[in-house]
Every structure is written in C-alpha cells, then in structure tokens.
Amino acid sequence: MATLAQPAGPFALGTFSAPGGGPFPGLLSEGRVLDLSRALDRTPSGLRAVLERWEETLPVLRDLADDDSLDWRPLDGLHVHAPLEPRQIFQSGANYRQHVIDLEVAHRSADDPRTVEEARAEIAAIMDRRAAEDLPYVFIGLPSTIAGPYDDVVLPSWARKPDWELELAAVIAKPAYRVSVEEALEYVAGYTIANDLTDRATVFRRDMPAIGTDWLRCKNAPGFTPLGPWIVPAESVADLGDLRVTLKLNGETMQDESTKDMLFGVARLVSYISQTSRLLPGDLVLTGSPAGNGIHWGRLLRDGDVMEGSITGLGVQRTRCVEETR
Structure with a gap:
C-alpha cells in the first residue's frame, strides 16, 4: 500500500474495507475513518447515496468530523477502494x-x-x-x-x-x-x-x-x-x-x-x-x-x-x- 497522503481540509470521503469485511462509505479526518453506513441516521449503500442528498448531508459531515466520541478507525490497515461507482x-x-x-x-x-x-x-x-x-x-x-x-x-x-x-x-x-x-x-x-x-x-x-x-x-x-x-x-x-x-x-x-x-x-x-x-x-x-x-x-x-x-x-x-x- 502506498503512503496515504492526507487531503486538504478537515475531512474527505472515500470507500474503505477492513480485512475480511465488505466496502463501506467512510469519512476520513486526521488519519482516521468513520463508517458512514453506521454514523448517519439513514444507512447509505455507498458514497453515491451520500451525494444524492449532498446539501443536507454536508453540514452533518462537518459535525461528524469534529466529534471525537464516535467509533473512529485508524486509516492504517484499511483497504482504500475507488471512492465511488459513477453512473456516467x-x-x-x-x-x-x-x-x-x-x-x-x-x-x-x-x-x-x-x-x-x-x-x-x-x-x-x-x-x-x-x-x-x-x-x-x-x-x-x-x-x-x-x-x-x-x-x-x-x-x-x-x-x-x-x-x-x-x-x-x-x-x-x-x-x-x-x-x-x-x-x-x-x-x-x-x-x-x-x-x-x-x-x-x-x-x-x-x-x-x-x-x-x-x-x-x-x-x-x-x-x-x-x-x-x-x-x-x-x-x-x-x-x-x-x-x-x-x-x-x-x-x-x-x-x-x-x-x-x-x-x-x-x-x-x-x-x-x-x-x-x-x-x-x-x-x-x-x-x-x-x-x-x-x-x-x-x-x-x-x-x-x-x-x-x-x-x-x-x-x-x-x-x-x-x-x-x-
């Protein structure tokens, strides 16, 4: 795995998986990842589902990135997939x-x-x-x-x-x-x-x-x-x-x-x-x-x-x- 350079800004979005587990949409912040399929009120099937309600979800993502009490996982050890599957x-x-x-x-x-x-x-x-x-x-x-x-x-x-x-x-x-x-x-x-x-x-x-x-x-x-x-x-x-x-x-x-x-x-x-x-x-x-x-x-x-x-x-x-x- 390549060295995972951190993105600009307080957070970014990606698709990740743990060893033996399936892919999940994740919020990346400060070298740690939050599983959005669990953290959001609804259960997104992937990042495309997050994007489909982007305007209402973006403020929530900002708040999640600042919440240290959540179930964050270290980025190190997770597999990084293509961030999403586009339709076009x-x-x-x-x-x-x-x-x-x-x-x-x-x-x-x-x-x-x-x-x-x-x-x-x-x-x-x-x-x-x-x-x-x-x-x-x-x-x-x-x-x-x-x-x-x-x-x-x-x-x-x-x-x-x-x-x-x-x-x-x-x-x-x-x-x-x-x-x-x-x-x-x-x-x-x-x-x-x-x-x-x-x-x-x-x-x-x-x-x-x-x-x-x-x-x-x-x-x-x-x-x-x-x-x-x-x-x-x-x-x-x-x-x-x-x-x-x-x-x-x-x-x-x-x-x-x-x-x-x-x-x-x-x-x-x-x-x-x-x-x-x-x-x-x-x-x-x-x-x-x-x-x-x-x-x-x-x-x-x-x-x-x-x-x-x-x-x-x-x-x-x-x-x-x-x-x-x-």
Missing part, C-alpha cells in the same frame, strides 16, 4: 493548451511541410479560437473502467501503446441540466484524481479514417481509470484554477502542470455537458490531461511500471502496471 463518466479531450500542441507535433505525418515551430504556432491559434468560441471537446467513458487508487493496472495484450493521462475529476452533487456557467459549480460536490489511461495505437480508426477517433477501443479496458484515493469537498479546494497535476513514472516526473493551462475550467465543462445531457449525483467530469504523456516522451507503459499521481490537496494514487496474462 464525461471526459474532456484537448483541454490543456500545451498538451494539445505537443500531441499535434508528435502526430505530424512524415510529409507535413510545416516546421515544428510552424506546427506549434498553428495549433496554438486553433486552441485560442476554441477557447474564445466556447467549444469544449467531451466524450463518454464506461463506469467499468474504474479501479482503486492503489490497484494494479492490467495492460491488455492488444494495447501496443498504453499511455497515462492524469486528470482532475469533478464529482457531481445533484442533477444538472442546462445550467449556466455562473451556477455550474453549485452542482459540484468535490474533486478527486483520475488517471485516464489510453492506448495510443487505437485512438484513430485506420480502416476508415473518416470515422475519426475510437474512444471505446482506446480508453475503456477494465481498470483503465484508477480513481481516488478520496473525494475532497469543493469547499476545501482553495484555488481550483491553480492546482498542480503531477505524475511520476518509476519516480521520474513526467507530468507537472497547473490547471491554469486548461482551456475550459470546471464550470464551463459542467455547463457545456449539461446543455445536452443530464448530469446525475456521483457522475464524474474529467477535465483533461496536461502535457507530459508517454507519447510526448517516446516512452509508453510496460510491465512493472509504477505510476504515482498527485493533485494539490487531493492526495496521491499509486498504481503498478501488469501485463495481461496471455
């Missing part, structure tokens, strides 16, 4: 300016007449126009990709170029449909860490290029979205627009960027998604990944690699890559 996962692509520029340069065809500098300048202008015209790029992921923050990541035998993409994930608190940018953050309960793994070799359909991207194939293998370790309430995240997103591969820093580089912040993404789809409590909105993916470094994931992902105030996840047994 909305993923934002091409949302970090520098990342998109790097990918464009990396995917240039051999006969592209542009210099590297010309290619970077051209895609930078496109990114700035997208931001000005309010055109996020969002697609759908499968809940079956969710894995725990310390679980092994199985690399499928067919995935020839598996890559990492560490991301800030917003957790929805209440149904949101056609909400404005100004009110969008009122629908966010908190934030967690997601590593949105991608097989670069299957991103584009080679049999029919006009179809474009194949998100099912490249992103939706079981366990391809390690999540957590915790959900930190939005009120405890000091500066959403300047969080440090850092991924280390075998101890070497590969991604290290501020959320300031995002073209579309959380409010704009939530509002944009809600114009088409109804967001539900516990849904995830992944906000895109910064520069420094494996395709940029020319170094993709392989058996035995260890990824350590952190975001300011949200803790640390640590996952080991394991080749699929053929």
Whole structure:
C-alpha cells in the first residue's frame, strides 16, 4: 500500500474495507475513518447515496468530523477502494493548451511541410479560437473502467501503446441540466484524481479514417481509470484554477502542470455537458490531461511500471502496471 497522503481540509470521503469485511462509505479526518453506513441516521449503500442528498448531508459531515466520541478507525490497515461507482463518466479531450500542441507535433505525418515551430504556432491559434468560441471537446467513458487508487493496472495484450493521462475529476452533487456557467459549480460536490489511461495505437480508426477517433477501443479496458484515493469537498479546494497535476513514472516526473493551462475550467465543462445531457449525483467530469504523456516522451507503459499521481490537496494514487496474462 502506498503512503496515504492526507487531503486538504478537515475531512474527505472515500470507500474503505477492513480485512475480511465488505466496502463501506467512510469519512476520513486526521488519519482516521468513520463508517458512514453506521454514523448517519439513514444507512447509505455507498458514497453515491451520500451525494444524492449532498446539501443536507454536508453540514452533518462537518459535525461528524469534529466529534471525537464516535467509533473512529485508524486509516492504517484499511483497504482504500475507488471512492465511488459513477453512473456516467464525461471526459474532456484537448483541454490543456500545451498538451494539445505537443500531441499535434508528435502526430505530424512524415510529409507535413510545416516546421515544428510552424506546427506549434498553428495549433496554438486553433486552441485560442476554441477557447474564445466556447467549444469544449467531451466524450463518454464506461463506469467499468474504474479501479482503486492503489490497484494494479492490467495492460491488455492488444494495447501496443498504453499511455497515462492524469486528470482532475469533478464529482457531481445533484442533477444538472442546462445550467449556466455562473451556477455550474453549485452542482459540484468535490474533486478527486483520475488517471485516464489510453492506448495510443487505437485512438484513430485506420480502416476508415473518416470515422475519426475510437474512444471505446482506446480508453475503456477494465481498470483503465484508477480513481481516488478520496473525494475532497469543493469547499476545501482553495484555488481550483491553480492546482498542480503531477505524475511520476518509476519516480521520474513526467507530468507537472497547473490547471491554469486548461482551456475550459470546471464550470464551463459542467455547463457545456449539461446543455445536452443530464448530469446525475456521483457522475464524474474529467477535465483533461496536461502535457507530459508517454507519447510526448517516446516512452509508453510496460510491465512493472509504477505510476504515482498527485493533485494539490487531493492526495496521491499509486498504481503498478501488469501485463495481461496471455
């Protein structure tokens, strides 16, 4: 088990289990965990049930975190699962300016007449126009990709170029449909860490290029979205627009960027998604990944690699890559 970094704020939420026991929704505070299935007046089946009544439950959680008389358990010794099982996962692509520029340069065809500098300048202008015209790029992921923050990541035998993409994930608190940018953050309960793994070799359909991207194939293998370790309430995240997103591969820093580089912040993404789809409590909105993916470094994931992902105030996840047994 990785060293369990404490989150920002007085408490966070997670899903835990003791040896030999089943998972339970828990309140984490000062290195100890309270079983919410016992502490709340009602018995929640999981964290999603807590989120479904977020506005009335949040003040109760604040009081519970300050109550030393309750039946707290030490975090040490508990297994940490993915904090929740979402019904829907909305993923934002091409949302970090520098990342998109790097990918464009990396995917240039051999006969592209542009210099590297010309290619970077051209895609930078496109990114700035997208931001000005309010055109996020969002697609759908499968809940079956969710894995725990310390679980092994199985690399499928067919995935020839598996890559990492560490991301800030917003957790929805209440149904949101056609909400404005100004009110969008009122629908966010908190934030967690997601590593949105991608097989670069299957991103584009080679049999029919006009179809474009194949998100099912490249992103939706079981366990391809390690999540957590915790959900930190939005009120405890000091500066959403300047969080440090850092991924280390075998101890070497590969991604290290501020959320300031995002073209579309959380409010704009939530509002944009809600114009088409109804967001539900516990849904995830992944906000895109910064520069420094494996395709940029020319170094993709392989058996035995260890990824350590952190975001300011949200803790640390640590996952080991394991080749699929053929």
